[in-house]
Amino acid sequence: MQVVEALSADDWEVVTSDAFVPLTCAAFERDFRGRIEFERFETPDGHLMVSHVTTDGLAVDRTARQAARANSDDIHLTFTLGGAGVIRQDGHVARVAAGAVSTYATDRSYQLDYTAPGQRQILLQVSKRGLGLPVDLVERSCARILVDAGEAAEVLRSAIAETRGAADGEAAAGETLRDLVATTIRSSVLGTRTLPSTRGGMLATVRGFMRGHLHDAGLDVARIAEAHFVSRRYLYELFEPFAETPGEHLRRLRLQRALGLLSDPELTIAEVAGRTGFADPTTFTRAFHREFGMLPSDARDRDAGDGRVSRAATSSGSR
Numbered sequence: 001m002q003v004v005e006a007l008s009a010d011d012w013e014v015v016t017s018d019a020f021v022p023l024t025c026a027a028f029e030r031d032f033r034g035r036i037e038f039e040r041f042e043t044p045d046g047h048l049m050v051s052h053v054t055t056d057g058l059a060v061d062r063t064a065r066q067a068a069r070a071n072s073d074d075i076h077l078t079f080t081l082g083g084a085g086v087i088r089q090d091g092h093v094a095r096v097a098a099g100a101v102s103t104y105a106t107d108r109s110y111q112l113d114y115t116a117p118g119q120r121q122i123l124l125q126v127s128k129r130g131l132g133l134p135v136d137l138v139e140r141s142c143a144r145i146l147v148d149a150g151e152a153a154e155v156l157r158s159a160i161a162e163t164r165g166a167a168d169g170e171a172a173a174g175e176t177l178r179d180l181v182a183t184t185i186r187s188s189v190l191g192t193r194t195l196p197s198t199r200g201g202m203l204a205t206v207r208g209f210m211r212g213h214l215h216d217a218g219l220d221v222a223r224i225a226e227a228h229f230v231s232r233r234y235l236y237e238l239f240e241p242f243a244e245t246p247g248e249h250l251r252r253l254r255l256q257r258a259l260g261l262l263s264d265p266e267l268t269i270a271e272v273a274g275r276t277g278f279a280d281p282t283t284f285t286r287a288f289h290r291e292f293g294m295l296p297s298d299a300r301d302r303d304a305g306d307g308r309v310s311r312a313a314t315s316s317g318s319r
Helices: 009-019 064-068 133-145 150-165 171-190 199-212 221-229 230-239 246-261 269-275 281-292 296-305 311-318
Strands: 002-006 024-028 033-041 046-055 058-062 074-082 085-089 093-098 101-105 110-114 119-127
Touching: 002 009, 009 024, 009 033, 009 058, 033 171, 046 221, 046 281, 058 093, 064 101, 074 133, 074 150, 074 171, 085 269, 085 311, 093 133, 101 133, 119 171, 133 171, 150 171, 171 199, 199 221, 199 230, 199 246, 221 246, 230 246, 246 269, 246 281, 246 296, 269 296, 281 296
Parallel strands: none
Antiparallel strands: 002 033, 024 058, 033 046, 046 119, 058 110, 074 101, 074 119, 085 093, 085 110
């Protein structure tokens, strides 16, 4: 992963031209600072760039002249993590804030008003044709600017976090991200849940489904396979890289979530068990001990020792 920083608008124009596409700074804060961490992935259909961007606030133009010189058909899909802004392209305008996902094309002019403080974005740059989607569908997404694909977008964002710093822009990771970008766009434009086409994309989607349903005590391998229109055998094959079965992976996710919930002194151990899909506190306690080598109450006492007030420490007899 490469890291570049800019201490002025002039520096930022150079930095963004190298990392993304040529841009012109239209406005910026007096003490402007900008930072980009970016990683390039080669895929069977081209390249994909993932960039983590932090700025103090600025506005930039991708002018018509700059767009006319574009030698690619790339789009940007952006997760807004902090700050607010406005994106304009082809007469379309969208306001974005933390939590928003957006798309726009780089082979046409656009304007980004990110002058609000605290700007943080994750930006993916990928070829329209490389997505394997009908180009008109991608253009419809860019015309909307805002992407509405909650589940697919969350899976993509999780995959970005997990592939961050992948060795030498690992090709398999790039292929998975490209597939998940396509799935996110397709789900948003068509207004329906769609599934990835690659094994990596499907694995990421299944794991996202598991994380979203950890509270469901009835969730099992059969239901997971049915929800994704695959066989149980295929599901087991997906998890071979983890050297564990889908059921074992689900249990590990439940216990990791439980470990985090135990730091909340307002939740009883029975409530933690229920929120992570365990039928009863006894079953939960046994599984927790096998995974972490300690009881849930031990984990809670440890948190209390770190300076957090734990209700369990004063009323463990009732739990």
